[in-house]
Amino acid sequence: MSKPHVIIIGAGFTGVATAHDLALRGCQVTVVERGDICNGTSGRTHGLLHSGGRYAVKDKESAIECIEENQILRRIVPQVIEPNGGLFIALDDSDLSYAEQFIAGCEECGIPLEELTPQQALTLEPNLNPRLLAAFLIPDATFDPLRLALAFAATARHNGAQFRTYAEVETLLMDGQGNVTGVRILDRAANRHEDLHADMVVNATGAWAGQITAMAGLDAPVHPTPGIMVAYDQRLVQRAVNRLNEPGDGDIVLPQRRMVVVGTTSFTAENVDYIPVTEDQVQLMLERGSELIPAIRNARPRGIYMATRPLVGSGSGRSMARTFKCFDHKETHNIEGLVTITGGKATTMRAMAEKTADVVCAKLGIQTPCTTRETPLLSYRQYYTLSNQEKHYA
Amino acid sequence: MPEQWTLTLRLYRQKANEAPRYDTFTLQVNPDEYVLDAVERVWAFHDRSLCFRHACHHSTCGACGMRVNGVEKLTCITPLRAVTQNGAVLTIEPLRNFPIVSDLVVDMGDLYRKMERVNARAVLPVTEAEIEHPASTWNPEDAQYLRLSDCLECGLCISACPVAATTAAYLGPAPLAAIQDQGMRRHPELLPLADSEDGVWRCHSAFECTAVCPSFVDPARRIMDLRRQVVGAKLRQVFGK
Numbered sequence: 001m002s003k004p005h006v007i008i009i010g011a012g013f014t015g016v017a018t019a020h021d022l023a024l025r026g027c028q029v030t031v032v033e034r035g036d037i038c039n040g041t042s043g044r045t046h047g048l049l050h051s052g053g054r055y056a057v058k059d060k061e062s063a064i065e066c067i068e069e070n071q072i073l074r075r076i077v078p079q080v081i082e083p084n085g086g087l088f089i090a091l092d093d094s095d096l097s098y099a100e101q102f103i104a105g106c107e108e109c110g111i112p113l114e115e116l117t118p119q120q121a122l123t124l125e126p127n128l129n130p131r132l133l134a135a136f137l138i139p140d141a142t143f144d145p146l147r148l149a150l151a152f153a154a155t156a157r158h159n160g161a162q163f164r165t166y167a168e169v170e171t172l173l174m175d176g177q178g179n180v181t182g183v184r185i186l187d188r189a190a191n192r193h194e195d196l197h198a199d200m201v202v203n204a205t206g207a208w209a210g211q212i213t214a215m216a217g218l219d220a221p222v223h224p225t226p227g228i229m230v231a232y233d234q235r236l237v238q239r240a241v242n243r244l245n246e247p248g249d250g251d252i253v254l255p256q257r258r259m260v261v262v263g264t265t266s267f268t269a270e271n272v273d274y275i276p277v278t279e280d281q282v283q284l285m286l287e288r289g290s291e292l293i294p295a296i297r298n299a300r301p302r303g304i305y306m307a308t309r310p311l312v313g314s315g316s317g318r319s320m321a322r323t324f325k326c327f328d329h330k331e332t333h334n335i336e337g338l339v340t341i342t343g344g345k346a347t348t349m350r351a352m353a354e355k356t357a358d359v360v361c362a363k364l365g366i367q368t369p370c371t372t373r374e375t376p377l378l379s380y381r382q383y384y385t386l387s388n389q390e391k392h393y394a
Numbered sequence: 395m396p397e398q399w400t401l402t403l404r405l406y407r408q409k410a411n412e413a414p415r416y417d418t419f420t421l422q423v424n425p426d427e428y429v430l431d432a433v434e435r436v437w438a439f440h441d442r443s444l445c446f447r448h449a450c451h452h453s454t455c456g457a458c459g460m461r462v463n464g465v466e467k468l469t470c471i472t473p474l475r476a477v478t479q480n481g482a483v484l485t486i487e488p489l490r491n492f493p494i495v496s497d498l499v500v501d502m503g504d505l506y507r508k509m510e511r512v513n514a515r516a517v518l519p520v521t522e523a524e525i526e527h528p529a530s531t532w533n534p535e536d537a538q539y540l541r542l543s544d545c546l547e548c549g550l551c552i553s554a555c556p557v558a559a560t561t562a563a564y565l566g567p568a569p570l571a572a573i574q575d576q577g578m579r580r581h582p583e584l585l586p587l588a589d590s591e592d593g594v595w596r597c598h599s600a601f602e603c604t605a606v607c608p609s610f611v612d613p614a615r616r617i618m619d620l621r622r623q624v625v626g627a628k629l630r631q632v633f634g635k
Contacts, residue, residue, distance in 0.1 A: 036447045036457065036499070043449025043457070079516045084539045144542055146455035147516070166445050166496060188445050189496035190410040231452035238520055238539050256454045257542055258610060274438035277427070279396060303428070303452030303471045380516075381506040381547075 003028040004364045007183055007198040009169050009212055012042035013346050015204035016152040017353035017372070023159035024375065025361055025368040030196060031153075031161060032185055034168035037383070038149045041206050042346065044307035046229055046263045047254055048240055049073060049081060049141035050347040053088055053113075054247055055322060056105030057098075062322040063109040065348045070139060072350060073148075077377045080147040082255065086140025086240030087121060090133045091291060095244045099134055102244060106138065113138055127236040127295050140240040142254050145346065150380035152349075158378055162388045164196075172215045172338070173197065180216060180329075180337035200360050203340040206310035207272050213340060218333050221325075222342050224272045226308040227264030230285040232299035236260050241292050247318050250288025259302055262289030266309075266318050275306035312343035324352045326359050339363075396424040399480040403432055405444065406487040407497050417441070418483070423474055430458050430469035433486060433498070445497040453608055456546030459553070460498050461487040466550040468608035489553035491562075502549045508565055512584060514572030515543050524610075544609045545572065551603035551613050563592045567603035567613035570594060574616040578623040585627050594621045 006022050008015045011033035019029045033039075052066035074083055090096045106113045114137040121135035122128055128135075157163060166188040173182035173195060182197035203212040207224040235258045243251035249265045262285040269275060282304055290296040312325045324344030329335040341356040354370045361368065401423050408414040419436045430448055437444045448458040453471045460469050462477050463485050478484045492500035520539045521532040551567035552558045558566045570593065573584045588594050597617050604614040 035445075036449070038449040038455075038457075039447070043455060044451050047454070080542075082517065082539075082541050084520075084541075144450075144454055146449040146457060166499070168442070188443055189499070191412070191443065192410075229452065231454075235541075238536075238541070255541070256452070257544060257546075259452065259454070261452060274435055276424070276431075303450075305451035305470070379510060381510050384501075384503045384506040385510060387503075 004199040004366065005030065005197070006200045006202060006360060007032060007196055008202045008204050009183065010204040010206065011037045011149070011153065011163065011165065012040055012204065012206055013038070013149055013349035014206065014341055014344065014352050014356070016149045016156060017349045018202055018204055018341065018356050019156040019161045020152045020159070021353040021357040021370060021372050022360060023156045023161045024371050025357060025366055027364070027366070029156065029161040030164060030198070032164045032167045032169060032183060032196070034166070034188070036165050037153055038146050040208070041308050041310065042149055043145050044229065044305055045145045045346045046252065046261060047142050047145055047256055048252060048347070049143050050345065051086060051138040051140045052109055052111045053086070053102070053106060053138045053140065054242060056109050056111055057101045058246065059321050059323070060105065060109055063105065063111065065323060065351055067109060067111045067139070069348050069351050070141065072373050073347070074141065076372070076375060077148060077151045079379065080144045080151060082142045084141065084239040086138055086242060087125065087128070088136045088138065088242045088244040089121065089128060089292065090135070090244040091129060091131060092133070096133055098245045102136070111138055125237050125239065125241065127293050128241065129292060129294055134244065136244065140242070142240060142256065147380040148346070150383040151377040154378045154380055154383035154386065155375070157383060157386045157388070169212065172201065172212070174216070178335055180335060199364060201338050202356060202360060203338060204356070206342055207308040209310060209340055209342040213329070216329070216335055216338055218329060218335065220327070220340055220342065221312055223311045224269050224308045225266055225311045226269050226272060226275045226306045227266050228277060228281040228285060229261055229263040229305055229307060230282055230289070230301055231256065231259045231261045231303040232296055233259060233302040234295070234299040236293050236295050236299070243292060250285045253289050253292050253296070260293065260296065260299070262296065264307070269308065272308040275308065277304050277306060310342045324348060324355070326355050328359055328363065330363070396426065398422050399425045399474070401432065401474065401478065401480070402483045403436060404483050404485045405433070405436065405498065408494055409496055425473070425475040425480070427474055428470055429460070429462055429467060429472045429474060429477065429484070429486070432474060432484070433469065445495070445499045447499050454542070454546065456548030459489050459548045459550045461489060461553065466554045466606040468548055468550065471608065489549050491552050491555070491558045492549060500549070504562060505547065505549050505552055505566070505568065508569040509547055509572060512565070512569045512572050512587060513576070514545065514569065515575060517541065518543055543575070545611045546609050548608065550606045550608060554602040554606040556600050556602065557596055557598050561592070564596050565592055567617065568611070570597070570620055571611050571613040571616040574620040574623065578627040582627060585624065588620055589624050589628070594624055
């Protein structure tokens, strides 16, 4: 009768997608989140559904993940996506000299690519810098971050997952031999402590993953790496616009509702609960963004914010791969009951969840394969219209 | 160094089964930061028990609506400088006309149920968006391109609406605007809902919704237009056209 119980810590993209995957595979799932859905990095993501073009030269593993997941998310959650493609544009000789590697990288990674003349690009996007020298059309898209997460959460909830928001994990429950058996939470809305027991705990806290593993006495190889985003108050483009060059600061401009958002930068930080905005970075976004879209200089900032990437592995900043890692702490530190998933990016959230659920299911002896590639998601609004009590087991 | 203000935040607090109260926090802020940043600073540095909802921090998700000195604001795009001054007290409360979950967080399930009921469009062709581009500047083939609709479903209009305060049955500004967005001619199935006691006729034309809408939806104008559409649709029914 009893299904294995999995607690997922964190209701960002990875947490909600893992909840969806595990609920479909027959687990009893409880998501605990100290704030509300997407209050950390995920909500503040730029909103680019990557085609993989950005990583096609130096980080092909990420690029291939991106193009696969881009196509899957367009199918299963069209309600949150502007599927309008993206442009990579060259503005100087350095950009032009990057074109050859870019074309080869996209071909190698299976990213469809169409070269446009500057005039064709300007017809598609009249606000592009008219001095552009070359342009490539690729299948980028943009999405609403919160609604993307809510659609996964709604579907998970429909399939029986419980969401405990405003529930902060205070400690991991241990069995006396160092193995993890659950979590102690502070329900911040009720001001009450509660112990939740589980067969497996998944740490899906992204840039905060090290704080959870520290509760079990472990380090996590996560490098919180914030960057700035500046939203301007005019929708100057209808599709993603990227600088044709190696990834750098302020080289992506995206449409969001009646805005464009310019991002981003890359620096390291330790405590990422509050990262103040700095004026020099705001100025940098204006300078870099207006190289791509000069009319940004006539727009006004509407929202300015910092988001913290959870990078994994060695190296630093832009040189680090953007792929993800799932750690079974039984294998890394001989601690049973705890799995950490971190790294990655919004575009690869479903794949991160599949990998994590594979690890969890193997440990719990569940044979059911992943079906999230083919499962359309429910309306994001249903996260709010369903409650935890209403269970709809398939 | 950025300009520094000393600001006192007076925050509505309520936990389950406890009486509501106001807590004050005095902090140093950069006046160019947003109201949401100040609230987040309270949580990060002063009181970890504070509950508030936020996600995108740039007015695309609609999660962070609150009342700031009595006025509904999307706090992530409301600069402190625009609503207060150095040394002042800033009162921040949850939205009205929704049940309170905790502190500044309300349960907006009722709004989402209504948005589902009227099939509100989450995405639409760029050519149908009421945006600065006049319709004539689009090419017909641009209709293949989609954009997210302007309505963030943030609940500010419901909180500000004097009629929503009198009955939860009223559809309210955002759902009625979503019916208008679809149009009575293309969606005659929505006529009974729009024409009902709790539809367009309950609106008292206070225009508070339009005054607080952070995303240019202009619900009041849309409700007035929807009334015209409803009358037209009923006339068509009578005269069989």
